């Protein structure tokens with residue numbers, strides 16, 4: 276994205292205001308400005324042809340931020356603002372507690388799961404849709420693999436498989452299944468982005484896998500899950516969670532499972548070590 280210097284300086288109150296700002300504040304302001312510009316472009320182009328950034332343009336944004344793009348959402352402030360004090364988790368936290376206190380607002384996953392339920396998917400797929408992006412609170416790169424690892428000790432194998440591989444299948448359209456390459460990926464990766472070799476290899480493996488449709492159905496439900504007006508909650512999924520999520524009696528983080536440390540990191544993200 277090209278930055279119009281004059282418009283940018285004017286947008287934050289003129290040259291004097293800029294001179295009084297710290298380096299970080301300037302970087303934040305620039306990022307805000309670029310995000311706003313992007314939103315404006317999206318709005319202006321509705322119905323028309325949106326101009327998507329290139330990989331090089333996305334790379335140029337790296338040094339405009341005081342944090343890396345892949346940082347989990349509990350570790351960064353919204354839109355460049357400071358983080359807020361986080362609510363402590365109860366002693367023996369459950370999945371529902373994490374939804375309320377660490378994954379919130381969780382609209383995207385709740386909308387995905389709602390759609391999966393309405394369209395009559397299996398309970399394993401509904402559960403996978405409900406959990407597929409929750410790990411983004413912790414970390415973003417390779418979120419399919421991280422997410423599967425986080426939930427694996429507690430959910431059916433098919434649901435973990437679906438979570439792990441939805442990340443890969445998002446890059447590959449499947450017309451028959453009703454999945455198109457998402458415009459959102461042109462926006463966030465660049466329109467000329469090529470997924471790395473390990474993603475291509477994973478796709479090859481998945482195409483011939485008997486469980487191909489599990490992660491594919493997560494992507495199918497993913498696509499329609501950004502409705503700002505939809506009202507969603509975890510309640511409709513409590514029965515499915517009860518049947519398929521093995522809540523440890525010690526609480527998530529304290530049961531010595533292979534992913535217990537990941538739950539603890541989510542629970543106490545302000546610990547220095």
Ligand SMILES: [Fe+2]
Nearest residue numbers: 407408441442
């Ligand atoms: Fe995802």
Ligand SMILES: [Fe+2]
Nearest residue numbers: 383407408497
């Ligand atoms: Fe998603």
